[in-house]
Each structure stands twice: as structure tokens, then as C-alpha cells.
Amino acid sequence: MRLLQWTRRGLKFTKNFLPTEKIPKYAILSHRWDRDEDEVTYKDVCDGRYRDKPGYEKLAFCANRARNDHLQYFWVDTCCIDKSNQAELQEAIISMFAWYKASTRCYVYMPDLSSSVNIEGDAFREHSWFTRGWTLQELIAPVSVEFFAKDGVRLGDKNALATQIQDITGIPISLLRGTSELSSFDTEERFRWAEKRQTTRGEDAAYCLMGIFGISITALYGEKKDEANRRLRAEVAASKQRQEVWRKRVENRVWQVPFERNPCFTGRTDELKTVRRQLFTKHRTAKIVITGLGGVGKTNFVIELLYHLREEYPDCSFLWISATTDESLSQAYHKAAQALRIPGWDDKEADIKQLVQDHISSEEAGRTVLVFDNADDISMWVSRAAPGARRLLDSLPKGDHVSILVTTRNNELAHKLISSPQCLVELPDVGEHDSKELLRKLLVNKDLLNNDEEVVELLQWLTHLPLAIVQAANYINQRACSLQTYLELLDDQEENVVELLSHDFEDHARLESDGKNPIATTWLVSFKQIRDNDTLAAYYLSFMACVDSKDIPLSLLPPDPSRKKVVDALGTLQGYSFITRQSAQQFGDAAITIHRLVHLATRNWLRMEGQLPRWAGTVTEVMETRKTKLGVDHPSTLTSMANLASTFWNQGRWEEAEKLEVQVMETSKTKLGVDHPSTLTSIANLASTFWNQGRWEEAEKLDVQVMETRKTKLGVDHPSTLTSIANLASTFWNQGRWEEAEKLDVQVMETRKTKLGVDHPDTLTSMANLASTFWNQGRWEEAEKLFVQVMETSKTKLGVDHPDTLTSMANLASTYRNQGRWEEAEKLEVQVMETRKTKLGVDHPSTLTSMANLALTWKCQGRHIKALALMKDCALARQRTLGPKHPDFVSSIATIEEWS
Known part of the structure; x- marks a missing residue:
């Protein structure tokens, strides 16, 4: 549907609104058509040739009336439909009643009536508007229908004139006045x-009609009346038959959901839209699986x-099956059969x-x-109760009128259930x-939310887990x-924190039998399933x-003879959302991170099982075993020690990293x-640890040793030699x-230019390093030239x-900023920030760095309020x-204090 609006330049169409879009308030015209050649068409408006046609008088009348009624938009059938487009014409014919019904005002235009016409007289009663087929719906559909004679004189509306209109048309007064439904x-x-x-x-x-x-x-012109x-x-x-079927289904529908709506449910708008779009599909059963870490709110999401x-x-009927155990599943199926009044539901056989x-x-x-809620036990779905019996997986209803929703933590089961990744x-x-x-x-005392820093810190500690x-x-x-x-x-x-997170509370999105659901114990079911079904996964989790x-x-994990078992074990842990995997750039080894609360809950699980003391020494035991079996100086032992040192390094635990790195270096x-190359690598690693502690002289001594x-051994132009030279330059x-x-x-x-080429990534890195050195000396033009070339x-x-x-680009922007070229700096910094948001995410450290840079540029331009607001956003995200101890966060806070 497209609307008209009157602008300084004349008539203008709005966009063509889709049925799903919200349409602004509008007036609509009801009239008798004149000759086709006299009416203003869609093409006339598009071409701007509408003022010379007799039908323009109607448009002007409608536009003026709409303006008087404070309506910006209006609709006239002669020109708001592109009748050369058959699809659009069909849509308009089908939608006409709805368009009139949705209008704020409907104006009936009767210019052949005198402004002094008697509404009780024949001129009004016998007007041709009351004899036309299309005007029947134009009279009934709108809430407000007003009648206008020559010169736009108002004669009354259908509410005031209901008695006369009933006499003329036979339409009951109750329908005209809206007290009865059509x-x-x-x-x-x-x-x-x-x-x-x-x-x-x-x-x-x-x-x-x-x-x-x-x-x-479908309108088929030519088919005969x-x-x-x-x-x-x-x-x-x-339609009448369908309505009767629908009425019976409404009467007989079943609502078997054992939970009230959660008044504190928050967010999830995008996910709700995604599921609703996929819920009812043509030609197949819709099966949608909701996965996520325990405690993320899967059940509450489905309830909402x-x-x-x-x-x-x-x-629609709604049935809830608790799939926690075989017993809960069986009970829920019986309740569903009873609610549906299925014959034989009470037959024990x-x-x-x-x-x-x-x-x-x-x-x-x-x-x-x-x-199916809490479908975490895959054996319930794929096992057979007896030889020849059907699996639960094969016992699901089918049909394009059937939708199945499953909540699970088990990624393997999720993929068995779905028909496509979507x-x-x-x-x-x-x-x-x-x-x-x-x-x-949730909080009773809302004043506690006034300290935003405490709120952010608390939610960060709780990992935003509902x-x-x-x-x-x-x-x-x-x-x-x-x-x-x-x-x-x-x-x-840690023991006290576990006790705090074991505090019982009533969770009303759980069935009565397991309503107490503290976060520290909510994953126990998953832990037990992992332990029962994948021994190596349980071993790795404990480790x-x-x-x-x-x-x-x-590589720090204890090896297993079966590579497949290792892949399966890590897949199991990742499938439960317990771990994430990524590449560790510093050492070129795949790295694993455990969800913070899962890590804590796992330790609590081990403590409750009496196993924590044993597992606490497992990492050391693995290394000691390697020392014993292979020797303290065996390459595999040294590799394990180096890997553990890298773990400490990535966590900023410099002293622990240093201790291991010294041992690896001396043994090597x-x-x-x-x-030896491995020895030099260990020396370089230790130098890097010194570097991160600001121990420049010790780092320099080692860097020089490695470089020389x-x-x-390798030559002055060997890639490893060049890396060590670059490290010393950095020191x-x-x-x-x-x-x-x-x-x-x-x-x-x-x-590198000579050996690798001017456009090799390593060459570009070295050019950027040199440009940074120029930058720190205030040699802006030389720095700019290199930064432009690199970019x-x-x-x-x-x-x-x-x-x-x-x-x-960020480096070049910094150079521009230091030369006072604010607009050039800002343009680059905005581009860098927005691209990083899209590619890396809004909370990525590089994105936050670009936010801080842009804030600094705005500050230099005198845009103090905007700069301070952006820096505060950056600080909160950092x-x-x-974390609150990271240098970047500390620097942001210092900047805010300076600017405030």
C-alpha cells in the first residue's frame, strides 16, 4: 500500500508499504468514478501531470480535508494503485476492505450535491453513491465516514445519519454505529x-463483496458475472466451514504448560523472532532445538x-514434556494423552x-x-526399551501443523534432532x-543500581548468566x-564463593520436584552424564x-593413544558449552578456555567427590611423569613445561611463567x-616475560644474546634473526x-624488502615499526609517509x-592527530572503529583501542562532552x-579523571 502526501513541490507518494509494516495514520476518499480519461492515475502523479485533469479536484479536496484533520497522508483509489501492474491490482482488490477499515477518516465526496441539500430529501437519498457496488464496503469498513457536498461542505457522518442511511441501504443502524460486528x-x-x-x-x-x-x-476479469x-x-x-472447524479447535485446544509467565523475562528479542519465523513450516514438521549452557535461560525462553x-x-494446543528422566517423560506423556482425550489413554497396556x-x-x-524440556540424556532418545521397540527419536509426531521444541545442553543430541543447521x-x-x-x-532495593561501576563489575563476575x-x-x-x-x-x-553460589532459591521455571536450583549445582546432571558417557572428556575437564x-x-593436556577419542572428548565439552577453543597467536598452539562459572563448579564437583586434592596435583604429576619416564631434559618434558609457562604468560602470571621458562632455558x-634453535626460543620467551614486566635491561641482555x-648460526638475513633484531628494537x-x-x-x-619483497606482511610490519619510531621522535612527515605506504x-x-x-589506518590517524589534522584523523578512526565492531565485536580489545583513539581526537577538536562520553563507554567495556587491573582500563580511568 502506498499513500499520498502534499509537499511544497506538490503531490508525492510514500514508499509502498508491505503488509507486515506499520502504516501511518491516513485519510481515504470514497467517490463515484468519472470517465477513466478524466481521473488522475498513478502515472500522472509520477510524471507530475495531475493538475490539468478534472479528477484533480477530488485529490485537492481530500488533501485539504486531511490537513484540516491533522493527517499528513491520504489515499485515493484512482492513483494510489498502479493498475498496469497486475499483481499490485490483485493485491489492491483483495485488500481494499482492510485499507478502508484501517483509515482514520473516510471522506465521501458528492460534488454534484448542493451545499444546502436536504439530507431528508430525494437528492441525497437517491444519490448514485448509494447504488454502487464498491461503496458498500466503503460505507461499512471505516469507523469514521463523513459526507461532503459541493465546495467541501460537510453534511454529517454515518453515525449521525445512521437512520437515513438504514432507510436508503437496508444496513442495520447497529452496524453503522459500530455496536454490532459484521x-x-x-x-x-x-x-x-x-x-x-x-x-x-x-x-x-x-x-x-x-x-x-x-x-x-482471484479477480478474473472476463469470466462473466x-x-x-x-x-x-x-x-x-x-470459509464458513473453515471457521466452524477453527471454532471447534479453539474450544478443544489444550494448554498444558506447568509454568506461569515470568514477569522478569528480559531480552532475547532476536532469538524469539528467529524461532517464531521457523515454527510453522509448509510440507514438513518444524523441529527446533534450543541449546546453551546450563543456566542461560533455555526453559524461561521457551515459556516466554x-x-x-x-x-x-x-x-493451537501446547503440550509440555519434561524429558529429564524416563519417569518424568512417561508421566508427561500420560498427562498429555489425558488432556487430549485420546481414546485408550488410561489403558495400562x-x-x-x-x-x-x-x-x-x-x-x-x-x-x-x-x-521437550531438559532433553540432556541422549540415551533416552536413541536407545530401545526392548528389542524391536521404537526409539523416542522415531516416536515424534509429524505433519506441517506440528512444531516440536527441544531444550538441551547436549550438542550431539541437538544435531540428531534437527533437519538443518537453521x-x-x-x-x-x-x-x-x-x-x-x-x-x-529482580532487586527490591532499586537504589543499589545507582552505582553503575558496581553493577558492571557484578554482572561481569557472573558472566551475564541469567x-x-x-x-x-x-x-x-x-x-x-x-x-x-x-x-x-x-x-x-574459593570454598566460600562456592558456598555463596550454592545458596538455595526457588526457581519457578523448574518443576516442583527440583525447584531449588543454585548455580553451583545446576551443572551436576551434565557432569554426571559426561562422566558416564565420555571418560576422557571428564578427565580433561577435571585436569x-x-x-x-x-x-x-x-598440547598441555595428557595425550591419548586414540586421536579420535581426543577429538570426541573436546567436542563433548564444547557441545555442553563448557569450553571454547581458539588459536593462541603467541605460541601457535590451539588454546582452550573454560567458562568461569563452569570452572568454579567443576572444582566444587571435584571437592564434593573428594577428588580435588588428587586432581590439584595432576598437572604437576603429568610433568613429573614425563620427567620420570622421559627425563627432565627430554624434549617432550621441556615442551610440556614450556606450554604450561605459555599458559601462565597468557594469563599475566609472569613470576610463575618466569620460573618455568628459566628451568626450560637452563636445561636446554x-x-x-x-x-640450539630450541634453546634460543626458550631464551626469547624468557626475554618476552621480562619485557612484559618492564624489566628492560634483563630483556635487552637476553635479546642481544639471541640476536648475536x-x-x-643462521645468518644476518635469516627470518629468525630478523625477528630477534626486531625484538631488541622493541626493547x-x-x-x-x-x-x-x-x-x-x-x-x-x-x-625484508630485499629477501621477501616490499609487500610481504613481515616487511610491512617492520615498516610500521620504523614509522612508530619516527612517530615517537616527532618526525611526523617521515612517519606519515611510511604509514601511508603500509596502509x-x-x-x-x-x-x-x-x-x-x-x-x-589507526597508526596513520595517530600521525594526523599529532599534526593537528583532526578531520583526517577522525575519518580514519571512525572507519577503523566501525569495521572492528563488525569484524571483531564491540568488546574486542582492538575495537576498544580504536574507541579510545577516536575519543582523543574529539577531545583535541574541542568536542569535550562527546569525547568524555565515548571514553567512559570504552572504560566500562575494558x-x-x-578486568579492573589491566593497564588499558587503568589508563582509561586516568584519562576520564583528567577530562572531567
Whole structure:
């Protein structure tokens, strides 16, 4: 549907609104058509040739009336429909009644009547407007229908003139005044209203009544009036039958959902839309699986979804099956069979699953949504109760009127159930914004939310996990304590934190039998399933729980003779959302991170099982075993020690990393020699640890040793030698020894240009390093020249959105900023920030760096308020992502204090 509006330049169309879009308020014109050539058409408006036609008078009248009624938009059938487009014409004929009904005002235009006409007289009563077929729906559909004579004089509306209009048309006053629904009048009476009405084209006598009966038939001009009427009556009869079937389904529908709607449900808008789009499909059964970490809110999500659907589909039945155990499953199936009144439901010998499947699969059952909640035990779905018996997986109802929703933590089961990846919906945590809103809804004392820093810190600690937030709010409400007090409890000894997170509370999204559901025990079912079904996965989980939660090198895990078992075990843990895997750039080894609360709960699980003391020493035992079996100086032992050191390094645990790296380095010197490549690597690693502690002199000493040895053993232009030279330059750079750093940077750059080419990534890195050295010396033009070269080459070779390209753009922007070229700096910084948001995410450290850079540029431009707001956003994100002790966060806070 498109609307007209009057602008300074004349008539203008709005966009063509889709049926699903919200349409603004509008007026609509009802009139008698004149000759086709006199009416203003769609093309006339598009071409701007509408003022010279006689029909323009109607448009001007409608536009003026709409303006008087404070309506910006209006609709006129002569020109708002592109009749050359057959699809659009069909849509308009079918939708006409709805368009009139949705209008705010309907103006009946009768310019051939005198402004002094007597509404009781023949001129009004016998006006041709009351004899036309299409005007019947134009009279009935709108709430407001106003009649206008010559010169736009208002004669009255259908409410005030209801008695006269009833006499003229036979339409009851109650319908005209809106006190009766159109559906309350039987079919033949509605047909009688149209008996004496006429249409220019015979077929329109049927088509104009579609809205009166709430049906649609295809307009087939040329089919003759009698055939159109026959099709109309046939569809009216079929619609009546469908309505009767629908009415019975509404009366007989079943609502078997054992939970009330959660008033504190928050967010998940996108996920709700995704599931609702896929829920009812043509030609197949819709099976949608909701996965996610325990406590992420899968059950509450489905409950909220069902209450939405209950309002949207009043003829739909909703059945809830608790799939936690065989017993709960069996009980739920019996309740469903009883609620559906399936014959034989109370027969003890009957196959209840088969009865339910057959009933729901039949068309007579109508639309049905079947929920299987907590379907975590895969054996329940794939095992057979007896030889020849059917699996639960094969006993699910089928039909395009059937929708099945499953909540599970078990990724393997999820993939067995779905027919396509689009049917798998993984719920992440609710994010900072929605978790704040959830906390606001849950807390009794809203004043606790005034300290935003405490709120952010608490939600970050709880990983934005809904169940953890609910439990924390419950404890805070019961104890009437502050957020700071709760945070202090979370910072206590691990045993006390576990006790805090084991605090019982009533979770009303759980069945009565297991309503108490503290976060520290909510994963026990999953732990037990992992232990029963995948021994190696349980072993790895226990092992990793005693290392740390972040950046655990894969090679640190105890090996297994079967590579497949290792892959399966890690897949099991990842399938339960317990771990995530990524590449560790520093050491080129795959790394694993355990969800923080899972890590804590796993340790608690081990403690409850009496196994924590044993597992606490497992990592050391593995290394000691390797030392014993292979020797302390065996390459595999040294590799394990180096991997553990890398774990400590990635976690910022410099002292622990240093201790292991020194041991690896000294052993390598003894066994392999001081100039062995592995020894040099261990020396370089230790230098890196010193570097990160700001121990520049110690780092420099080791960097020099590695560099000189590699020069001798490998040659001055070997890639490893060049890397060590670059490392030493970086150490000089951090000490402000710019000339020495520059000399080394130039050497590395020139050698790489010769050996690798000017556009090789390593060459570009060395050019960027040299440019940074120029930058720190205030040599802006030289820095700019290199940064531009790096940026342009990176764009060509790597792409405009590659991380290295974005870094080069950021560097160039920094150079512009230091020269006072604010607009050029801002343009690049905005581009870098927005691209990083899209490619890396809004909370990625590189994205946050670009936010801080842009804030600085705005500050330099004198845009103080905007700069301070962006820097505050950056600081909050850095605290959430990096932690309150990270240098970047500390730097952001210092900047905010300086700017405030």
C-alpha cells in the first residue's frame, strides 16, 4: 500500500508499504468514478501531470480535508494503485476492505450535491453513491465516514445519519454505529445489502463483496458475472466451514504448560523472532532445538515464547514434556494423552507414545506445539526399551501443523534432532544491557543500581548468566546487603564463593520436584552424564579445572593413544558449552578456555567427590611423569613445561611463567647447547616475560644474546634473526632509545624488502615499526609517509577490513592527530572503529583501542562532552572485558579523571 502526501513541490507518494509494516495514520476518499480519461492515475502523479485533469479536484479536496484533520497522508483509489501492474491490482482488490477499515477518516465526496441539500430529501437519498457496488464496503469498513457536498461542505457522518442511511441501504443502524460486528449478520442478509447495487464491470459485483464476507478470490476479469458470483458463494461456504472447524479447535485446544509467565523475562528479542519465523513450516514438521549452557535461560525462553504463541494462535494446543528422566517423560506423556482425550489413554497396556504420536500427527488434531524440556540424556532418545521397540527419536509426531521444541545442553543430541543447521538456536548470555535490566527487575532495593561501576563489575563476575543473576539478586534481597558486600563475598576464598553460589532459591521455571536450583549445582546432571558417557572428556575437564580457566594450550593436556577419542572428548565439552577453543597467536598452539562459572563448579564437583586434592596435583604429576619416564631434559618434558609457562604468560602470571621458562632455558642450554634453535626460543620467551614486566635491561641482555647467536648460526638475513633484531628494537623503543631502535628497524626493513619483497606482511610490519619510531621522535612527515605506504599496500594485498590494514589506518590517524589534522584523523578512526565492531565485536580489545583513539581526537577538536562520553563507554567495556587491573582500563580511568 502506498499513500499520498502534499509537499511544497506538490503531490508525492510514500514508499509502498508491505503488509507486515506499520502504516501511518491516513485519510481515504470514497467517490463515484468519472470517465477513466478524466481521473488522475498513478502515472500522472509520477510524471507530475495531475493538475490539468478534472479528477484533480477530488485529490485537492481530500488533501485539504486531511490537513484540516491533522493527517499528513491520504489515499485515493484512482492513483494510489498502479493498475498496469497486475499483481499490485490483485493485491489492491483483495485488500481494499482492510485499507478502508484501517483509515482514520473516510471522506465521501458528492460534488454534484448542493451545499444546502436536504439530507431528508430525494437528492441525497437517491444519490448514485448509494447504488454502487464498491461503496458498500466503503460505507461499512471505516469507523469514521463523513459526507461532503459541493465546495467541501460537510453534511454529517454515518453515525449521525445512521437512520437515513438504514432507510436508503437496508444496513442495520447497529452496524453503522459500530455496536454490532459484521460477522454477527448471516450470509444471506449481507448478500441482500448488495442486491440493488451496480458495478461498471459485471464481475466486480462479486469482487466488491470479498471484504464483506472476509474472504478472497482471484479477480478474473472476463469470466462473466454469474461465474464470479458462483466462485464467491463457494468460497463463502468454504470459509464458513473453515471457521466452524477453527471454532471447534479453539474450544478443544489444550494448554498444558506447568509454568506461569515470568514477569522478569528480559531480552532475547532476536532469538524469539528467529524461532517464531521457523515454527510453522509448509510440507514438513518444524523441529527446533534450543541449546546453551546450563543456566542461560533455555526453559524461561521457551515459556516466554509459548505465551506469545498462545495469543497469536488461539486454535493451537501446547503440550509440555519434561524429558529429564524416563519417569518424568512417561508421566508427561500420560498427562498429555489425558488432556487430549485420546481414546485408550488410561489403558495400562497401551503404548502411550504411539497414541500421542498418531493423534497429534492427524490433521484433525490441528496446530500443536510439543515441548521437550531438559532433553540432556541422549540415551533416552536413541536407545530401545526392548528389542524391536521404537526409539523416542522415531516416536515424534509429524505433519506441517506440528512444531516440536527441544531444550538441551547436549550438542550431539541437538544435531540428531534437527533437519538443518537453521533449526538449531544457541542462546548466548544475555549481554550487559539485558543483564542490567534483568537485575533491575529482580532487586527490591532499586537504589543499589545507582552505582553503575558496581553493577558492571557484578554482572561481569557472573558472566551475564541469567541463573547466576537471579540467584545473586535473591541472596541480596534476602540479606538486604549491598552489591559491594556481595562482590566482596565473591572475592573471598574459593570454598566460600562456592558456598555463596550454592545458596538455595526457588526457581519457578523448574518443576516442583527440583525447584531449588543454585548455580553451583545446576551443572551436576551434565557432569554426571559426561562422566558416564565420555571418560576422557571428564578427565580433561577435571585436569583443566586445576590449571586455570583461560588460554590452556591443547598440547598441555595428557595425550591419548586414540586421536579420535581426543577429538570426541573436546567436542563433548564444547557441545555442553563448557569450553571454547581458539588459536593462541603467541605460541601457535590451539588454546582452550573454560567458562568461569563452569570452572568454579567443576572444582566444587571435584571437592564434593573428594577428588580435588588428587586432581590439584595432576598437572604437576603429568610433568613429573614425563620427567620420570622421559627425563627432565627430554624434549617432550621441556615442551610440556614450556606450554604450561605459555599458559601462565597468557594469563599475566609472569613470576610463575618466569620460573618455568628459566628451568626450560637452563636445561636446554645443558642438553642442546646454548646456540640450539630450541634453546634460543626458550631464551626469547624468557626475554618476552621480562619485557612484559618492564624489566628492560634483563630483556635487552637476553635479546642481544639471541640476536648475536642467530646472526652467527643462521645468518644476518635469516627470518629468525630478523625477528630477534626486531625484538631488541622493541626493547630499545620501550626505553625511549629511539636512535638505537631506529637503526635496528631500518636494518630489518631493508633486509625484508630485499629477501621477501616490499609487500610481504613481515616487511610491512617492520615498516610500521620504523614509522612508530619516527612517530615517537616527532618526525611526523617521515612517519606519515611510511604509514601511508603500509596502509595502501595492506589494502591491496590483505583487504580493507584485514586486522593489519586497520592497524595501519589507526597508526596513520595517530600521525594526523599529532599534526593537528583532526578531520583526517577522525575519518580514519571512525572507519577503523566501525569495521572492528563488525569484524571483531564491540568488546574486542582492538575495537576498544580504536574507541579510545577516536575519543582523543574529539577531545583535541574541542568536542569535550562527546569525547568524555565515548571514553567512559570504552572504560566500562575494558573493565568488563580486560578486568579492573589491566593497564588499558587503568589508563582509561586516568584519562576520564583528567577530562572531567
